[in-house]
Amino acid sequence: MRAHFPQLQHPNDAxxxxxxxxAATSLKPQAVIDRITHFYSKEYGTVRRGVYSLSQHATxxxxxxxxxxxxxxxAALPSEIIYTKGxxxxxxxxxxxxxxxxxxxxxxxxxxxxEHHANFVPWQLLAERRGAKLRVVPITDTxxxxxxxxxxxxxxxxxxxxxxxxxxxxxxxxxxxxxxRMAHEAGAVVMVDGAQAAAHGHVDVQAIGCDxxxxxxxKMYGPTGVGLLYGRHALLDQMPPYQAGGDMVDxxxxxGTTFDAPPYRFEAGTPPFxxxxxxxxxxxxxxxVGPAQAAAWELSLAEETRARLAAEVPGVRFVxxxxxxxxxxxxxxxxxxxxxxGTLLNEEGVCVRxxxxxxxxxxxxxxxxxxxxxxxxxxxxxxxxxxxxxxxxGAVELLA
Amino acid sequence: xxxxxxxxxxxxxxELKAFPDWKDRxxxxxxxxxxxxxxxxxxxxxxxRVKGCQSQVWLTARCADGLVHLQAASDSAIVSGLVALxxxxxxxxxxxxxLRTPPQFINELGLxxxxxxxxxxxxAAMVKQVKLFAFVFAQQALAR
Numbered sequence: 090m091r092a093h094f095p096q097l098q099h100p101n102d103a104x105x106x107x108x109x110x111x112a113a114t115s116l117k118p119q120a121v122i123d124r125i126t127h128f129y130s131k132e133y134g135t136v137r138r139g140v141y142s143l144s145q146h147a148t149x150x151x152x153x154x155x156x157x158x159x160x161x162x163x164a165a166l167p168s169e170i171i172y173t174k175g176x177x178x179x180x181x182x183x184x185x186x187x188x189x190x191x192x193x194x195x196x197x198x199x200x201x202x203x204e205h206h207a208n209f210v211p212w213q214l215l216a217e218r219r220g221a222k223l224r225v226v227p228i229t230d231t232x233x234x235x236x237x238x239x240x241x242x243x244x245x246x247x248x249x250x251x252x253x254x255x256x257x258x259x260x261x262x263x264x265x266x267x268x269x270r271m272a273h274e275a276g277a278v279v280m281v282d283g284a285q286a287a288a289h290g291h292v293d294v295q296a297i298g299c300d301x302x303x304x305x306x307x308k309m310y311g312p313t314g315v316g317l318l319y320g321r322h323a324l325l326d327q328m329p330p331y332q333a334g335g336d337m338v339d340x341x342x343x344x345g346t347t348f349d350a351p352p353y354r355f356e357a358g359t360p361p362f363x364x365x366x367x368x369x370x371x372x373x374x375x376x377x378v379g380p381a382q383a384a385a386w387e388l389s390l391a392e393e394t395r396a397r398l399a400a401e402v403p404g405v406r407f408v409x410x411x412x413x414x415x416x417x418x419x420x421x422x423x424x425x426x427x428x429x430x431g432t433l434l435n436e437e438g439v440c441v442r443x444x445x446x447x448x449x450x451x452x453x454x455x456x457x458x459x460x461x462x463x464x465x466x467x468x469x470x471x472x473x474x475x476x477x478x479x480x481x482x483g484a485v486e487l488l489a
Numbered sequence: 490x491x492x493x494x495x496x497x498x499x500x501x502x503x504e505l506k507a508f509p510d511w512k513d514r515x516x517x518x519x520x521x522x523x524x525x526x527x528x529x530x531x532x533x534x535x536x537x538r539v540k541g542c543q544s545q546v547w548l549t550a551r552c553a554d555g556l557v558h559l560q561a562a563s564d565s566a567i568v569s570g571l572v573a574l575x576x577x578x579x580x581x582x583x584x585x586x587x588l589r590t591p592p593q594f595i596n597e598l599g600l601x602x603x604x605x606x607x608x609x610x611x612x613a614a615m616v617k618q619v620k621l622f623a624f625v626f627a628q629q630a631l632a633r
Contacts, residue, residue: 428567432610433567436511446542447620460543487512488519488566 093118093301094468104438107476110463111387112257112285112417113442114307117371121311124370128363136362137353151362154369155352157457160371162302162319163293169325171352171367172360175316177207177286179303180251182318182331183280184211184357186300190329191278194220199277200455201226201234201240205257206447209284210252221248228454232259232409241274246251250277254292254302255285258392258448258460259409260287260417269298278324284308287317288375289415290384294319306364310467311371315364316354325351328340336357378467384467387416394418394463394474402481408455416465419446422485427459430484437480494590497578511528515567522569525576528562539618542611544568550622555630557584557623561615571612575597579619584630587623592616 091097094116099105108116128150134143136151155167164170173179175407188211192198198212202225209225224242227235232253250272253388254265269279280301286292287304294302306315312387320328330337330348334357335341338349348354375383395418398405421427431443443460445452452458463477491497508514532549538602544565551558559580561572578594579587595613 426544426567428565429567433515483512487515 090378091468091470093120095119095122097468104299105472105476107437107439107473107480108240108475109463109469109473110440110442111466111469112308112462113451114291114313115288115310115466116468117312118310118374120374121367121370125312125363125367128366133363135359138359145477147362147366150366150369151360154365154372157369157372158317161292161376162287162304163295164319165295166322167351168352169319169322169470171318171320171325171355172365173303173316173318173355174314174361174420175305175307176282176303177305179316179318180208180280180282181211183251183301183303183320184215186328186331186355187278187324188212188215188249190327191220192216192219192221195246196221196248197224197242197245198222198238199224199226199247199252199272201239201252201263202228202253202450203232203234203256203259203261203448204253204450205282205284206449207284208251208253208280208292209450212249225450226252226453228259231411232256232261232451232455233411233413234261234263234267234268236264236271240271243272243277247272247275247277249280250275251280251282253282253290255283255415255417256409256448256451257285257417257449257464258419258446258462259411260414260464261409261411262415264413264414265299266297273298274365285417288380288383289387291381299326306368306371309368309371310374311368312361312364314361315368317368320351322351325355328354330354330357332357338342375467384416386467388414390465390469390471390474391416391418391463393471395476397474397478401478402485407453407459408457417462418464419462421457421460421462425485425488427461429488430481431459433484433487434477434480437483439477440478441477494578494582494586495593498590498592498594501574502594503576504603505598515570518570518574519566520570521573522563522566522571525562525569525573526560528560532560533562539611539614541614541617544570544611546572546615548572548609548618548622550616550619550626551583552584552626552629555583557587557619558589559619563611568611571610572615575612575615575619579623583615584626587620588627602626 134147136148159167226239279299281299285305288309292431302319307313307333337357427443444459531548537547546563548561563569
């Protein structure tokens with residue numbers, strides 16, 4: 090597995106890279122790098138604009154990935170997959186286009202306290218623009234959504250409920266199918282932020298039942314600058330464009346413009362087609378690895394890390410101890426600043442994230458401003474856990 | 490202690506380079522941080538917080554007889570050490586000298602095993618803030 094990742098290859102004398110920040114972005118397998126290089130070197134041409142073979146070939150590749158993405162997320166139709174820049178843009182698209190057309194003064198939008206800022210602030214801005222109310226569902230001491238409070242929040246005039254599938258700051262895996270069912274019964278449309286879930290297990294949007302689902306290519310072993318938005322066709326079809334530009338229109342006249350059908354209505358301008366094709370290679374690579382196996386492996390490494398931290402490093406407090414969790418371990422060490430710990434781990438070649446993880450409400454909930462987070466990918470090994478623990482003990486000793 | 494900013498920078502760089510092991514460099518740096526005069530809690534405000542640092546850093550300045558006097562603190566042990574270095578180099582210097590002198594030690598500190606990480610550790614942001622204070626004091630002196 091590690092042989093697939095050029096960044097994990099190093100000369101014998103060098104400090105090995107201990108990469109534990111997959112929740113921020115994953116390293117890239119050679120297959121993805123090769124695919125992009127080959128496309129740029131031999132196949133490059135614009136999509137959906139050319140009569141020449143080069144463009145037609147690139148368009149075919151671009152649309153094949155849409156079908157791959159449909160299958161990956163379990164959508165019914167390829168036209169339900171919109172290419173975006175990433176999860177952040179996907180949520181902003183839904184907030185602006187769907188939210189902008191349905192949310193009125195007095196309406197409510199429900200999110201949870203564990204949301205990444207990307208699934209919090211767009212809704213907050215929408216609520217402020219419309220005179221609507223943003224309801225934030227509290228989380229429990231173990232870092233789970235309080236489902237009783239969620240049910241209470243849904244009693245109001247809720248138009249949209251948006252929540253995370255797997256929390257980047259806590260590692261919690263939310264019961265998204267159940268939450269979707271509850272929100273639907275309350276008459277709300279449901280968006281799920283799948284940034285941390287889409288490459289770490291099997292996702293099936295139809296089984297979840299959600300109306301929108303978003304993820305980022307760069308967290309899925311694919312390139313930066315591309316992401317996926319799943320939207321149920323019946324909703325997408327009614328939604329106004331998010332951005333306007335080339336290739337999203339039907340007829341443009343001075344008196345008015347009519348727009349193309351989904352997904353193209355939401356893909357204004359020249360899309361990041363090389364990245365899309367790279368993402369296709371990432372999905373193929375992930376399918377070969379087996380997403381369920383990869384997720385189980387990542388979880389086992391995370392659990393080993395938790396157990397060893399608890400046993401071997403005094404003063405560790407975990408932030409996020411939900412029974413249903415993914416390969417993400419967030420913690421603080423009593424008396425030590427996460428920044429200092431992260432800085433010293435870096436000296437040993439160990440990459441962890443320290444900070445608020447773009448989830449300040451979570452930090453506030455757990456009485457801290459920042460945590461140390463180790464997050465695992467398919468390429469991590471038990472040696473990485475060893476090196477983390479070794480470096481961490483050294484850092485604790487140095488900082489004591 | 491040297492008189493000019495350049496001399497003090499050279500001292501700070503030499504002092505840290507005297508520790509061949511990066512762990513010892515960090516240990517020394519954190520000792521310097523612990524020795525900082527405590528900053529009044531009332532000064533640890535949002536206004537006094539230096540933006541662009543991953544840990545919290547507060548910095549205040551006053552000008553007396555054309556010299557800039559700094560006080561600063563951080564909640565991070567490592568950054569407290571960097572704060573101590575910044576104060577040693579710049580505090581008590583004339584505002585024009587602070588503005589004139591390019592911050593050599595940002596590039597030459599050689600703190601860690603790999604890189605200086607001036608941007609990541611907030612050192613660059615602190616020096617920028619010190620220069621902003623010096624700029625304001627210099628402007629005020631001109632206006633007088």
